[in-house]
Amino acid sequence: MTDTSNAGSRRLYAGLARAVLNAWSTVRTVYYANSVSWRALKSGGLLFFGFFLWAGSSVLQSYTGWRALDYTAAYGFVVLWYGPIHHIVVIPLALRWRRSAGLRQRVGRRLPNAMLAVFLVAVLVLGTFPAGPMTVNFDSAIGGADAADVNAELVCESQAAGETTRISCELRDAEQVDRVVVLSGGTELVADDDPPFEFTVDAADVEETMGRQAFTVRLYDESGNLARQYTRDLQYID
Incomplete structure (x- = not known):
């Protein structure tokens, strides 16, 4: 019984080895x-x-x-x-x-x-x-059919403040925006209901995921619909 099992295992390994070699030969043939x-x-x-x-x-x-x-x-x-x-x-x-x-x-x-x-x-x-x-910025309008057509521009800059760094952002052309919410790792950092929409985030408050610090800015229209969403990575903000 043991000899039969060993023979079966050897045939299986030999078959796998032939399949790998044949695949490699095919790849080389196509490559060249x-x-x-x-x-x-x-x-x-x-x-x-x-x-x-x-x-x-x-x-x-x-x-x-x-x-x-x-x-x-x-x-x-x-x-x-x-x-x-x-x-x-x-x-x-x-x-x-x-x-x-x-x-x-x-x-x-x-x-x-x-x-x-x-x-x-x-x-x-x-x-x-x-x-x-x-690097391509895919800032997508992800709201539903009822969401307003928002074309606001989010401008952010990084500023050193002692031992920490602050990210100051401004929302331009925000006529149809009623509310701005800033999130990082599921934590709400800022909620702004009053234009002009300007906010500041401490870099220390931005959570790190897989070695990257980023925050999300969500724009809501007057009906409370999510109209647009932006993601900003701290390493790309000057």
């Missing part, structure tokens, strides 16, 4: 496929994948404030811009140089892996320090 149709297919697929991963991560991050989403957004952003270049330029160039001799041949063998290493470093850097065009 260099026909015009394959280049166009891979580049287009990476373009769409990168865009939707970047946009989706940015939208989720604007609602949740999860730090890990910065890295998925960075991955999608770099794939969006570099993915097509890798398969249209880098792979064909590497394959051409591999057929040469001397220095070009050595560079051709290492070029794809070297560029992938640069790609991963770029993802880590942009994920750790999100900046520039990668």
Whole structure:
């Protein structure tokens, strides 16, 4: 009975190993496929994948404030811009140089892996320090059909006050706003019913979630409907 079980386990492991090797061989074949149709297919697929991963991560991050989403957004952003270049330029160039001799041949063998290493470093850097065009502010009007069409602009700035930092915010073009509520981690920090809507938040009162300090500003219309919501991350406020 034991021998039968051992034989079954060995067959299972052998089958899994073959499946992994076959999958890896298929991935390598597709990765190095260099026909015009394959280049166009891979580049287009990476373009769409990168865009939707970047946009989706940015939208989720604007609602949740999860730090890990910065890295998925960075991955999608770099794939969006570099993915097509890798398969249209880098792979064909590497394959051409591999057929040469001397220095070009050595560079051709290492070029794809070297560029992938640069790609991963770029993802880590942009994920750790999100900046520039990668950061998109998805301030969404999330109210229902009865909510007023509010197009107010939230402007915030950071000011040092002794040993603490204060975030001063002003709501502009807030004609249809009746109430402003500021939340952080489910805790209400400010509730303002009187225009002009200006408020100050101590950075120490803003809760940290997954290494990120952020607060949410909710705007309500005269009927009490949630008309618009903003999320502000302290590290992006100057």
